[in-house]
Amino acid sequence: MILLVDIGNTRIKWAYLDKGELGEQGALMHAAWTPEAFIAAISAGDGQPDRVLAGNVGGNGIGERLCSVVRQAWSIDTEFVQASAGAGGVTSGYADPAQLGVDRWLAIIGAHAMAPGASCIVDVGTAMTIDGVTAEGRHLGGVIVPGPYLMVDSLHQNTSDLAQRYRQGQAIGSLFADNTRGAIEQGAMHALAALIERSVGVMERMIGRPPILLLTGGGCGPLAGLLDRPHRIVADLVLRGLAVLAQESAPLARSDDSAQD
Numbered sequence: 420m421i422l423l424v425d426i427g428n429t430r431i432k433w434a435y436l437d438k439g440e441l442g443e444q445g446a447l448m449h450a451a452w453t454p455e456a457f458i459a460a461i462s463a464g465d466g467q468p469d470r471v472l473a474g475n476v477g478g479n480g481i482g483e484r485l486c487s488v489v490r491q492a493w494s495i496d497t498e499f500v501q502a503s504a505g506a507g508g509v510t511s512g513y514a515d516p517a518q519l520g521v522d523r524w525l526a527i528i529g530a531h532a533m534a535p536g537a538s539c540i541v542d543v544g545t546a547m548t549i550d551g552v553t554a555e556g557r558h559l560g561g562v563i564v565p566g567p568y569l570m571v572d573s574l575h576q577n578t579s580d581l582a583q584r585y586r587q588g589q590a591i592g593s594l595f596a597d598n599t600r601g602a603i604e605q606g607a608m609h610a611l612a613a614l615i616e617r618s619v620g621v622m623e624r625m626i627g628r629p630p631i632l633l634l635t636g637g638g639c640g641p642l643a644g645l646l647d648r649p650h651r652i653v654a655d656l657v658l659r660g661l662a663v664l665a666q667e668s669a670p671l672a673r674s675d676d677s678a679q680d
Contacts, residue, residue, distance in 0.1 A: 422461060422468035423661040424497075425487065426477040427674035428521065428545045430637065431485075434655065435468070436662045444655050448482060454488045462492075471497045472665045474521045474657060480592035500525065500664055507532065507663040512558035520548070523561065525660030526553050526643055532663045533653070537630040539619050540656070541595055547611055551622045551630065559625065560617060565637055570607035619648055621664050 421436040431452055437444040439595035445460055463587065471489045486497045502519040504511050511518045523542065527550050530538045536554045547566045549575065551559035556646045594609055595604040615632070623629045632648055636658040643652055653659070 420468050420623065421470045421472060421662075421665045422666065423658050424471065425522070425525070425661065426473060426475040426481055426485065427476055431457070431477065431481065432655075432658065434658045434667055439666065440667045441655065441658065441662050444658060449477065450483065451607060452484075454484070454491075457485075457488060458492055469494050470665065471495060472500065473497055474500045474525050476520055476522045495606060498668075500661065506661065507667065509556045509558055512560040514599055522657055523548050523550055525657045525664075526550070526635060527558055527611060527660070528659075528663050529653075529656040529659030531556050532629045534633065537600055537616075537622070537626050537628070538623050539632050541615055541632070541634050541642075542640065542656070543567070543611075543634065543636040543642055547636075547638075549615065549618045551618075551625070553626055559622065562614070564611070564614065565609045566636075567578070567581075567596075567604075567607045567611055567642070568637040568638065569656075570602050570610075573604050575606075608641060609644060615642070615646060616648060 421442075422438055425432040430446050430448055432444055432446040434444045447460060447521055449457060471493075473485060474480070475485075477511055478555045482497075482499065489495060500521055502511065502513075502524040503519050504516045506524075509528050509531050511519060511524070522539075525541050526540050526650045529554050530540045538552055540550045542554065543564050543566055546563055546569065548561055548563050550561035553559065594605055596605050619630060619632055629648075632646070632650040633656065634643055634650055635654060643650060644680050
């Protein structure tokens, strides 16, 4: 049994991989993360993992805390995945593969494993990323823009006299809002939706057929309702990528310190 951990910018998510099957996903906000809360949440009836495999874009601090908790609880080392030139049937499209964020890399691998053809992968979080991958596993590169909440917060913080009006306004569902807060929110959401639609169109022209559009990340729900193209929400795409790599890689050897604990 392998514990898969996805450390994002605001949340830490996990699931167990047992006999090739990915279990139910759990999550904690960074602010609520403590060693005790984490161990209690992941240990409920699942026993001890043989391996812990993680992707981390949340910073060294929380990564080090995860290592410490895992070492103390189970005397094993956490294996951190890094982006590479190729893995999981996917070839990176970056000139320097190490520059690709590991969350994007894992989502691409997860998408390629589950989608029968080419796919356009949209991950909506603090930032929104869009990546294309062909049916043969060739990564076409990608796009990074601020996510919807970062867009709204940035305009809110940097526009004169906007703070009070933003707090008092009420967002509405149509594109043309009748209040400032609604105008900001609708502008951000529709701009991102338009970028997604355009990205799918560009990819379609590149490969000669429409790709499968996959959405993931905590902010993808509201955006999904604005899209005209068929799409699928896959909440655990990064964990699916971790599962692919876990099954094709050998575990790390236990360290001497772990063996003595």
